[in-house]
Amino acid sequence: MLLFVVRRLAWAVGLVAVVSLITFVIFLGLPDRTINSRQALVTPNLQAQWHLDGHSMPEKYVLFLKHIALHGDFGRSMRQPLSVREIMTSALPVTASLVIGGTIMFLLLAFPIGLFSALRPRSLLDKGLMVLLLVGVSAHPVFLGLILSYFLGFKWHVTPIAGYCNLHYHPHDICGGPRYWALHMILPWITFAFLFAALYARMIRASVIEALSEDYVRTAQAKGAGTWRILRRHVSRNAMLPVVSMLGMDVGIAFGGSIFIETVFDLPGVGQALYQALASADEPVILGVALLVSVAVVIANLAADLLYCVIDPRVRTRTGQQETTLAVRRRRREPVRGLTEPVS
Helix, strand or coil: CHHHHHHHHHHHHHHHHHHHHHHHHHHHHCCCCCCCCCCCCCCCCHHHHCCCCCCCHHHHHHHHHHHHHHCCCCCECCCCCCEHHHHHHHHHHHHHHHHHHHHHHHHHHHHHHHHHHHHCCCCHHHHHHHHHHHHHHHCCHHHHHHHHHHHHHHHCCCCCCCCCCECCCCCCCCCECHHHHHHHHHHHHHHHHHHHHHHHHHHHHHHHHHHHCCHHHHHHHHCCCCHHHHHHHHHHHHHHHHHHHHHHHHHHHHHHHCHHHHHHCCCCCHHHHHHHHHHHCCHHHHHHHHHHHHHHHHHHHHHHHHHHHHHCCHHHHCCCCCCCHHHHHCCCCCCCCCCCCCCC
């Protein structure tokens, strides 16, 4: 287990290093572009801020890593009187609230829908749920967000239309505290959940149907095990393997893809900061968001790999082989060890 964790941590550090090198080449390694004279800069660009002019490319990269990794210095915004770290510090909790809360909500929706559809395949319930999910996955987040804001916020006054309240209340804030924070995040969470619940419910449905057709499940049924006992002891963990695999990628990517939801509901998150930076060609902020999202994807995949290891012990118990998680996932027809014991 320890060797597996160390190997995955080393792989994650290597990925972050590769991402930093690619980011450096794109933003600082390429020749400087000429700036239109009408675009007055508030502060110098990153080359001038970090005093990179006159250095060789390797030296520039070392200075780049020194500022980013050692000092957490992403430079200052070229359009706002703020440092990039200040912008990211204020925007990250908003996006994290959206992504984490939306992920919990779509999992709470996807698991029961997927299970009920798998237990009654091709029934009216299954077809109705699949149609509802098809509508959810087909709707654009901007359209879905505006519809929810109009009916639940403007028409029926159930929730606020837009805006954000901090989780912790401060006297200088207009609103704050867990109650108002959750109230303002309900519509963004629902919009986020609809985008992913359909995909995950269909994946869970397919995984459960496949697991229910396995020999070890039929053996448990022959020994008199009930449906819910079979789902809990024999099917659930095997069906969760592809969900965990996809969750690591989707949660990380959602940090960068939340721009539509944050724009609709006026959330001052990472996506909104990226949108404003792209509109004003604010390169330090764009660089900071790119690195932040890349690291979030790496961390989310690392967490998924470790969780996969807990669910499927074969990942860490294989000896004498250099086996990757992907190789184990291809053998999903084999039940996870510990789930095929005789039913008492």
